[in-house]
Amino acid sequence: MAVLALDLGGTKLASAIFSNEGEILSRHSLTLDGRTGSEAGALIKSTIQHFLESGIIDSIGIAVPGICHQHSGTVWVPNIAGWDDYPLINELESVSKGIPVAMDSDRACSILGEWWKGNAGDCSDAIFMAVGTGIGAGILIDGKILRGANDIAGAIGWMALNKPFEEKYISCGNFEYHASGEGIAKITREWLVKHESYVGPLRNISSERINAHDLFRAYDARDELAIKVIEECISYWGMATANLVSIFNPEKIIFGGGVFGPAIPLIPQIQKEGAKWAQPISISRVKYEPSALGADAALYGAASLNLHSKI
Amino acid sequence: MAVLALDLGGTKLASAIFSNEGEILSRHSLTLDGRTGSEAGALIKSTIQHFLESGIIDSIGIAVPGICHQHSGTVWVPNIAGWDDYPLINELESVSKGIPVAMDSDRACSILGEWWKGNAGDCSDAIFMAVGTGIGAGILIDGKILRGANDIAGAIGWMALNKPFEEKYISCGNFEYHASGEGIAKITREWLVKHESYVGPLRNISSERINAHDLFRAYDARDELAIKVIEECISYWGMATANLVSIFNPEKIIFGGGVFGPAIPLIPQIQKEGAKWAQPISISRVKYEPSALGADAALYGAASLNLHSKI
Numbered sequence: 001m002a003v004l005a006l007d008l009g010g011t012k013l014a015s016a017i018f019s020n021e022g023e024i025l026s027r028h029s030l031t032l033d034g035r036t037g038s039e040a041g042a043l044i045k046s047t048i049q050h051f052l053e054s055g056i057i058d059s060i061g062i063a064v065p066g067i068c069h070q071h072s073g074t075v076w077v078p079n080i081a082g083w084d085d086y087p088l089i090n091e092l093e094s095v096s097k098g099i100p101v102a103m104d105s106d107r108a109c110s111i112l113g114e115w116w117k118g119n120a121g122d123c124s125d126a127i128f129m130a131v132g133t134g135i136g137a138g139i140l141i142d143g144k145i146l147r148g149a150n151d152i153a154g155a156i157g158w159m160a161l162n163k164p165f166e167e168k169y170i171s172c173g174n175f176e177y178h179a180s181g182e183g184i185a186k187i188t189r190e191w192l193v194k195h196e197s198y199v200g201p202l203r204n205i206s207s208e209r210i211n212a213h214d215l216f217r218a219y220d221a222r223d224e225l226a227i228k229v230i231e232e233c234i235s236y237w238g239m240a241t242a243n244l245v246s247i248f249n250p251e252k253i254i255f256g257g258g259v260f261g262p263a264i265p266l267i268p269q270i271q272k273e274g275a276k277w278a279q280p281i282s283i284s285r286v287k288y289e290p291s292a293l294g295a296d297a298a299l300y301g302a303a304s305l306n307l308h309s310k311i
Numbered sequence: 312m313a314v315l316a317l318d319l320g321g322t323k324l325a326s327a328i329f330s331n332e333g334e335i336l337s338r339h340s341l342t343l344d345g346r347t348g349s350e351a352g353a354l355i356k357s358t359i360q361h362f363l364e365s366g367i368i369d370s371i372g373i374a375v376p377g378i379c380h381q382h383s384g385t386v387w388v389p390n391i392a393g394w395d396d397y398p399l400i401n402e403l404e405s406v407s408k409g410i411p412v413a414m415d416s417d418r419a420c421s422i423l424g425e426w427w428k429g430n431a432g433d434c435s436d437a438i439f440m441a442v443g444t445g446i447g448a449g450i451l452i453d454g455k456i457l458r459g460a461n462d463i464a465g466a467i468g469w470m471a472l473n474k475p476f477e478e479k480y481i482s483c484g485n486f487e488y489h490a491s492g493e494g495i496a497k498i499t500r501e502w503l504v505k506h507e508s509y510v511g512p513l514r515n516i517s518s519e520r521i522n523a524h525d526l527f528r529a530y531d532a533r534d535e536l537a538i539k540v541i542e543e544c545i546s547y548w549g550m551a552t553a554n555l556v557s558i559f560n561p562e563k564i565i566f567g568g569g570v571f572g573p574a575i576p577l578i579p580q581i582q583k584e585g586a587k588w589a590q591p592i593s594i595s596r597v598k599y600e601p602s603a604l605g606a607d608a609a610l611y612g613a614a615s616l617n618l619h620s621k622i
Contacts, residue, residue, distance in 0.1 A: 248464055
């Protein structure tokens with residue numbers, strides 16, 4: 001028998017059939033095409049119905065880009081209009097023909113994916129730091145996901161890392177403002193406006209189109225602006241991971257999300273920066289590693305949800 | 312029957328007999344008088360033997376000011392020479408006549424004490440922030456203590472909260488340097504040296520004797536230096552608790568240790584400062600409260616250890 005895994009993003013729905021041993025038997029991807037509310041739900045339901053025709057599925061797991069309320073089976077997904085309190089489990093079970101459906105947040109699924117088939121396989125205490133458009137963490141404690149009192153734990157993009165507080169942190173948090181993919185782009189745009197004398201490669205990209213990947217390309221070419229922005233990010237990533245290490249004393253910090261990616265070569269520098277700040281014994285014992293599963297981490301985790309809940 | 316609880320400090324050993332319902336039947340305190348190594352152990356053992364004569368003790372719990380390795384039963388206590396890897400459980404069980412002995416760190420015991428008989432009784436997710444000479448946290452997640460891979464979790468005094476890194480943080484961490492009892496005193500001494508024109512009440516205390524309590528007294532008298540130092544602390548306590556709230560999404564942050572204490576009236580200001588930085592939903596749901604048990608929090612927690620381990 002096999003597992004159907006779904007990874008719902010803000011703009012697309014990735015899906016795959018996994019063998020119970022963790023091998024991908026087939027995979028699929030659909031764009032949401034701006035679907036909202038029940039239409040977004042209908043797309044997921046039709047995907048489930050399609051895969052169930054294979055007759056080999058005996059469990060279903062879905063990774064959700066938002067907050068999953070496990071007790072009620074509802075989700076809050078900021079990027080899908082109408083999903084403020086969407087009854088995802090009820091909706092999906094209406095088409096799953098009695099096959100159990102499990103869900104978790106994409107960040108929780110990412111650490112579970114790494115635990116099942118990636119770089120956290122030997123860990124009971126590990127943290128997946130996802131740095132993409134935003135920043136969040138999937139946190140495994142003694143083999144269990146940290147959820148918090150309202151299922152919002154792991155919101156590390158809100159970490160306070162440098163004084164003073166500024167108004168611009170209100171919408172996203174200090175850490176995310178400075179060191180997320182969107183943050184990197186935004187800070188670069190601000191810098192370009194303030195420094196008219198700069199004539200490097202980033203000046204040739206129209207300001208509103210600049211993204212984190214442009215920065216990393218310019219960094220590799222030793223562009224002064226890119227070096228400045230990325231070194232600042234390394235400092236923030238170092239402080240944030242130091243805090244996670246001092247607080248949780250984990251076995252591993254695993255870096256994923258779209259930025260890791262191109263920032264993977266910086267991990268040794270981030271660990272060096274973290275070592276300045278963190279509890280000395282904890283930092284000497286922890287390993288900093290990139291995700292082994294990359295963009296598939298949450299999909300693997302979604303596949304492992306029913307398996308993991310039995311532990 | 313009854314529980315014998317012991318709270319080992321850096322300089323004294325507090326002990327009490329609790330009824331199983333949590334009432335203190337009798338209590339006792341001894342100074343360590345500089346005892347180290349096996350002599351410190353002997354003092355605890357003779358205390359246990361003394362209390363066992365009552366014939367009513369059926370479990371023993373001890374709070375330890377350091378790291379407790381639960382698997383090996385050994386402890387690391389920096390303030391007691393020779394206790395780098397002291398076999399505390401073995402030693403105490405050698406005199407306990409078959410009565411089970413449980414131990415945990417003082418910070419873990421403090422949150423367990425608040426959970427048993429204090430302000431965390433209705434919580435499964437709560438954090439005790441202990442601000443005394445140093446800073447640490449006892450963290451309860453879904454009713455269980457967070458330990459980490461090497462039993463060092465909760466070392467929040469090492470939290471990185473403000474750039475740049477300075478050499479002076481190496482021995483204690485950025486947060487502890489600025490906002491512990493010892494930190495408050497140290498920063499005041501530095502300030503007095505730099506500002507010779509200051510003639511307020513803190514100038515009348517010999518510099519090396521200034522402690523956090525002097526600062527709070529001067530703060531209450533609206534002394535300019537004390538206001539400056541304490542407001543800086545409020546800012547650090549706000550950022551640190553904001554980070555704990557964003558990361559853990561707890562039901563309560565409970566403030567204890569010697570500084571809370573005199574800093575209890577500042578808790579609303581700390582929460583206001585925290586609200587600037589933290590994940591907005593999590594901070595709107597959390598309660599900031601003082602310890603209900605004060606200096607007895609760890610003693611209550613030690614009493615609850617055998618009870619709690621059965622949950």
